[in-house]
Amino acid sequence: MTDPSLPVGAPLPDPAAGGVNQPEIIESAAEVHVATKLEETAGPGEKEVLRVEDLTVSFPTDDGLVRAVRGVSYAVHEREVLGIVGESGSGKSVSSMAVMGLLPKSARISGKILYRGDDLLKKSAKQQRALRGKKIAMIFQDPMTALNPVYSIGDQLAEAVLSHEIMPRKKALARAEEMLALVGIPQPKKRLDNYPHEFSGGMRQRAMIAMAVINNPDVIIADEPTTALDVTVQAQILETLVQVKDEVNAAIVLITHDLGVVAGMAHRVLVMYAGKPVEIAETDRIFYHPRMPYTAGLLGSIPSLEGGGGGSRLRPIVGTPPSLINLPQGCPFSPRCPLATDVCHESEPPLAATDELGHVAACHHWDKLADVDDPTVYFRTESEAV
Amino acid sequence: MSDPTTPGSIPAAAAVAGDAQGMNVVARTQAQMVRRRFFRHRAAMAGLITLLLIVVLAFSSIGFASVPGWWDKDYFSIATVENRGRPTLSVIPTWLGGDGMHLGEHPFGQDNVGKDYFALTMRGVQQSLTIAFIVGLVGTVIGTMIGATAGYFRGRVEAVLMRFTDVMITIPLLVVAAVLGRRYGSSGIVVLGLVIGLVTWTGLARLVRGEFLSLREKEFVEAARAAGTSARRIIVKHMLPNIVGVIIVAATLAVAAAILLEAALSFLGFGVQDPDTSLGKLISTYQTAFSTRPWLFWFPGVFIIAIALSVNFIGDGLRDAFDPRQNRVRD
Amino acid sequence: MLVFIVRRVIISFFILLAATFVMYLLVANSGNPLQDLQESRAPNREAQIEARIRLLNLDTPAPLRYFIWLRGAAGCLVPFALECDLGQSIQGQDVTALLSVAFSQTLQLVIAATVLAMVLGITVGIVTALRQYSGLDYTVTFSAFLFFSLPIFWVAVLLKEYGAIRFNDWLADPTIPIGVAVVLGTISGLFWMIVIAGDRTRRVTTFAAAFVASAGALWLLSETQWFADPGLGIVVITVTAVGLAFLTTAVVAGFTYRNVLYAALAAAGIGIVCHFALDSVLDDPSGLTIVLLALVTVAVGMGLGYGLGGLQRRQAIQAAVLTGLGTGGLLFVDRLLGAWDSYSDRVGGRVIATIGARTPNFQGTFWEEGLDRATHLLLPTIAIVLISFATYTRYTRSSMLEVLNQDYVRTARSKGLAERGVVVKHAFRNAMIPITTLMAFDFAGVLSGAVITERVFGWTGLGTLFVTSLARVDPNPVMGFFLIAGTAVVVFNMLADIGYAFLDPRIRLS
Numbered sequence A: 001m002t003d004p005s006l007p008v009g010a011p012l013p014d015p016a017a018g019g020v021n022q023p024e025i026i027e028s029a030a031e032v033h034v035a036t037k038l039e040e041t042a043g044p045g046e047k048e049v050l051r052v053e054d055l056t057v058s059f060p061t062d063d064g065l066v067r068a069v070r071g072v073s074y075a076v077h078e079r080e081v082l083g084i085v086g087e088s089g090s091g092k093s094v095s096s097m098a099v100m101g102l103l104p105k106s107a108r109i110s111g112k113i114l115y116r117g118d119d120l121l122k123k124s125a126k127q128q129r130a131l132r133g134k135k136i137a138m139i140f141q142d143p144m145t146a147l148n149p150v151y152s153i154g155d156q157l158a159e160a161v162l163s164h165e166i167m168p169r170k171k172a173l174a175r176a177e178e179m180l181a182l183v184g185i186p187q188p189k190k191r192l193d194n195y196p197h198e199f200s201g202g203m204r205q206r207a208m209i210a211m212a213v214i215n216n217p218d219v220i221i222a223d224e225p226t227t228a229l230d231v232t233v234q235a236q237i238l239e240t241l242v243q244v245k246d247e248v249n250a251a252i253v254l255i256t257h258d259l260g261v262v263a264g265m266a267h268r269v270l271v272m273y274a275g276k277p278v279e280i281a282e283t284d285r286i287f288y289h290p291r292m293p294y295t296a297g298l299l300g301s302i303p304s305l306e307g308g309g310g311g312s313r314l315r316p317i318v319g320t321p322p323s324l325i326n327l328p329q330g331c332p333f334s335p336r337c338p339l340a341t342d343v344c345h346e347s348e349p350p351l352a353a354t355d356e357l358g359h360v361a362a363c364h365h366w367d368k369l370a371d372v373d374d375p376t377v378y379f380r381t382e383s384e385a386v
Numbered sequence B: 001m002s003d004p005t006t007p008g009s010i011p012a013a014a015a016v017a018g019d020a021q022g023m024n025v026v027a028r029t030q031a032q033m034v035r036r037r038f039f040r041h042r043a044a045m046a047g048l049i050t051l052l053l054i055v056v057l058a059f060s061s062i063g064f065a066s067v068p069g070w071w072d073k074d075y076f077s078i079a080t081v082e083n084r085g086r087p088t089l090s091v092i093p094t095w096l097g098g099d100g101m102h103l104g105e106h107p108f109g110q111d112n113v114g115k116d117y118f119a120l121t122m123r124g125v126q127q128s129l130t131i132a133f134i135v136g137l138v139g140t141v142i143g144t145m146i147g148a149t150a151g152y153f154r155g156r157v158e159a160v161l162m163r164f165t166d167v168m169i170t171i172p173l174l175v176v177a178a179v180l181g182r183r184y185g186s187s188g189i190v191v192l193g194l195v196i197g198l199v200t201w202t203g204l205a206r207l208v209r210g211e212f213l214s215l216r217e218k219e220f221v222e223a224a225r226a227a228g229t230s231a232r233r234i235i236v237k238h239m240l241p242n243i244v245g246v247i248i249v250a251a252t253l254a255v256a257a258a259i260l261l262e263a264a265l266s267f268l269g270f271g272v273q274d275p276d277t278s279l280g281k282l283i284s285t286y287q288t289a290f291s292t293r294p295w296l297f298w299f300p301g302v303f304i305i306a307i308a309l310s311v312n313f314i315g316d317g318l319r320d321a322f323d324p325r326q327n328r329v330r331d
Numbered sequence C: 001m002l003v004f005i006v007r008r009v010i011i012s013f014f015i016l017l018a019a020t021f022v023m024y025l026l027v028a029n030s031g032n033p034l035q036d037l038q039e040s041r042a043p044n045r046e047a048q049i050e051a052r053i054r055l056l057n058l059d060t061p062a063p064l065r066y067f068i069w070l071r072g073a074a075g076c077l078v079p080f081a082l083e084c085d086l087g088q089s090i091q092g093q094d095v096t097a098l099l100s101v102a103f104s105q106t107l108q109l110v111i112a113a114t115v116l117a118m119v120l121g122i123t124v125g126i127v128t129a130l131r132q133y134s135g136l137d138y139t140v141t142f143s144a145f146l147f148f149s150l151p152i153f154w155v156a157v158l159l160k161e162y163g164a165i166r167f168n169d170w171l172a173d174p175t176i177p178i179g180v181a182v183v184l185g186t187i188s189g190l191f192w193m194i195v196i197a198g199d200r201t202r203r204v205t206t207f208a209a210a211f212v213a214s215a216g217a218l219w220l221l222s223e224t225q226w227f228a229d230p231g232l233g234i235v236v237i238t239v240t241a242v243g244l245a246f247l248t249t250a251v252v253a254g255f256t257y258r259n260v261l262y263a264a265l266a267a268a269g270i271g272i273v274c275h276f277a278l279d280s281v282l283d284d285p286s287g288l289t290i291v292l293l294a295l296v297t298v299a300v301g302m303g304l305g306y307g308l309g310g311l312q313r314r315q316a317i318q319a320a321v322l323t324g325l326g327t328g329g330l331l332f333v334d335r336l337l338g339a340w341d342s343y344s345d346r347v348g349g350r351v352i353a354t355i356g357a358r359t360p361n362f363q364g365t366f367w368e369e370g371l372d373r374a375t376h377l378l379l380p381t382i383a384i385v386l387i388s389f390a391t392y393t394r395y396t397r398s399s400m401l402e403v404l405n406q407d408y409v410r411t412a413r414s415k416g417l418a419e420r421g422v423v424v425k426h427a428f429r430n431a432m433i434p435i436t437t438l439m440a441f442d443f444a445g446v447l448s449g450a451v452i453t454e455r456v457f458g459w460t461g462l463g464t465l466f467v468t469s470l471a472r473v474d475p476n477p478v479m480g481f482f483l484i485a486g487t488a489v490v491v492f493n494m495l496a497d498i499g500y501a502f503l504d505p506r507i508r509l510s
């Protein structure tokens, strides 16, 4: 268990502890210095590689139909990083698994998932498989369980190559070694023979990144790639991701429940709530001019962001997300929204244009947020409010 | 554990609630959920109903202890053999070309000395069920005690108890049960049930110990210990309720296994002895009559299977009810 | 790893030692070994009692007597150097001699049954896990529950009646009435309909095809009096062998890359050619010839795989060897059936046996003797398999379901690995880890499970020795039996631990 990326004496990453359980003294990943800034990398191209149109996913269960995704649309351009942010349970993973074609058979899916113009949902299982891992790759949340414990790292990386092209094993292993080196694992040749349990959490996630890019994909979907990791490792992993993306010229869909993570990482951000996108905009707009109270609420729980609450206490959004089986009438955020009015309880706001081109939000009262300097103000207690 | 001010991330409470299938319906209690899942398990319900019917039939028909039953014949009186002892039970109604639905004089027929085979079979059901129940109960209690003690105290206590368990596991159950049955078979079914129960606890002991080892590290147990709660109280009040599902399931399956074990022992001649009877003993006694009077063989066999199958289904239903995760797959 | 094994061996040894002590006391307590003599009216009663007390050391208290027994038993540990002495039976026979005869019988019975139950059970378990909640899954689940709710002796008696006595009667005039053919065809249709599943039209066609094929085949078999002199024939063998080649290829490699299939087909082809080439050698071979042929088959299979495998050499070798052995097995069965006619004549038409391991004093060609064994093994094997099979399917199914739910299986799919690889390489390999423990328990437990089967089918194996000796309160043979059964438990548990470590690098490398 030697992980050069871990400082001596650092606690081992605990797979059970999600990001929600971080020790409070440690800065949010937003502040951890990501050496390679996104601006320094190749910017987004013109061409769309992935386009999702009105995707819905629901699961029939004993308790009723779980409507996990209720109409998600977005587009990702070449080399672009799109952040998808939302509370746990908001349908981020389900929508990305739908793109990968990895949902259970019981799932009912509708909508379109276009990869370079071809609808994946219309393709045969075999055609879907040929794209999976080759053109669209995925990195998962928990590196402790995402690797098969009984095969060596080299085996599992080589398998990703051999799944799409039959070649001598040696050649596949050589490619695996190259990838391990690329993601910053020292002594990659030796490491090929290691088993996952001989890797630390951070190294396993690097190996997962190596596996994702080994076939030069066009899109990498990273589903909470840092959530299960120790905070000190999180920034390194994000940095590796950005570097590697440049190396293989891929676009990234970066999924997280932590707005801080997308801050220095994403070109654009999509905020999800209760299975729907509620706001889409350039990253800076999201941070400085949110037009949806839920986004503002998320921002309100991040400390020391410019324009944030200065010294006043942070306040999380009160309440819990709605049941996906019996969604309340009207705006799904209305039970928790400080701006909610009668109309909010009656009709669900569509995703609509706001005061800037390309910035859309699903809120009846987005203009109220435009009226104040600091939208997070609504999420502070009266006495603390400026 | 939830620190609402954790910077930059979503509050833990909300996250947890969201994960529970996106439901904030009134939180149901664990027991209610279990009950609901169990009653929805169709095979388990069928098993439960069948078992209840069999129990009621067996105990009400010929009565038990000094309580008389509604069936007018007993299982020991010798009578004249009528019509070669054929069963008079008929279940095919006349309009289907059968004899009509009736029980007749001897629904299950008579054995070769004219005993009423229905009464005899019912007696066998009573005895087999009693033994199986005692075996299941004794084995479960001992297994739980040994496993809990070993898992809670660790150290030398654990070493001794678990080595002892290892030794007992080495002796195949049928073998040790046969040896004990050879000695205690004639002491009546209660004694037989008790001694067999004494050797059927090993699997459960290991299971309970494993559960206890992990429970032991949980915060609520450490808190209780820190508060100076006595070991006995921690085990009984804090830990056992947490694994009651595991124990109930194991106990149910133990009863099913005991039915078959008793039958096997009686078949080999090391189980229930005269003048007592049991389903296994009936089959054993009449197996040679198979070609001439097959009903003597079929009826007790069908009852053994019906009981064992019902109990197994109930166990399966309980397992699903306590641990629904087992049946979910994301393929 | 070595330390681990040595430690494990030492612990197992002491556990076994303690178990024999417990067992010895229980056996000593199980009854009065003098009872028959005390009740007898023989004039030399006193002398007989005296002699038995001396024979069994009954004047020593049981705990001490154990050490006398142990001293003799210790000799068994060091072969050749010391004499293995497990005492004598009441009748004065050496227990070691009794055991060795009984042991070989039981082994014959148990090995085939266990291996068969394992292979069938694990395969069916995997298939039902992959098709959870399908008609097939429900059917198998119900059957599994039914099987392990069956008293084995009850099944055994039924098998004897219908599988042997009535079947043999029927063989005298083996015609299948058209009604029976229709009923069996319907059953087969339903069976395949459940297995294949699919939408409505697919089900109907499956049913119809299976019905016509089965009922037709039965009718044909009946018309041609096939049962009077059964055999597979070269057509059936060829078709099955080619099917086997496709099946093994599908399991080990899939069809994207053809070389594996070519290697497997070549193995099947060579097997069939050898069928003709070796005709004279196989007229009356010795057991050794068969073993040698099996080894040659493996070697040829490896050669074919190596030569034709191309980029998938490893998979090609596996497929070729498996196909080769399977084809060999088919040829073997065909030859056995070839002896049916003459064998049937020699046993007076009672082909399926109900008693014992072999027909007493039966001598014949290799194939006739082989068939004799096979027909004796058939029913007890079915009885044992039924129940073990149920356990294996249930266990494999739940283990597979558990594994299929793991993140690494999702990862495997996400890299675009074909479903075959996901199931065989990732899911099955991990699911096997807990199953090794079950195998160990089952293999060891089967020895005692055979106790009942042996009783019903009149095999004079270890089980019968145990039961008769226990009934007579004859302690030494009982202890002898336990020594073997207990050792089996301990050794197989040890093997399970080692197998576990072998399958799981987390244990192997620590």
Ligand SMILES: Nc1ncnc2c1ncn2[C@@H]1O[C@H](COP(=O)(O)OP(=O)(O)O)[C@@H](O)[C@H]1O
Pocket (backbone or CB within 6 Å): A059, A061, A066, A068, A086, A087, A088, A089, A090, A091, A092, A093, A094, A095, A104, A324, B018, B019, B020, B021, B022, B330
């Ligand atoms: N197989 C399934 N069956 C039923 N509900 C599911 C299934 N998978 C996910 N869900 C539900 O879908 C919702 C969205 O889940 P998910 O996409 O994982 O959220 P997250 O945004 O945290 O990634 C959750 O409420 C979850 O319980």
Ligand code: SF4
Pocket (backbone or CB within 6 Å): A292, A293, A294, A331, A332, A333, A334, A335, A337, A338, A339, A340, A341, A344, A349, A362, A363, A364, A365, A366
């Ligand atoms: S629509 Fe109303 S309830 Fe919903 S977010 Fe906007 S203001 Fe709040």
Ligand SMILES: [Mg+2]
Pocket (backbone or CB within 6 Å): A089, A092, A093, A094, A223, A224
């Ligand atoms: Mg998620």
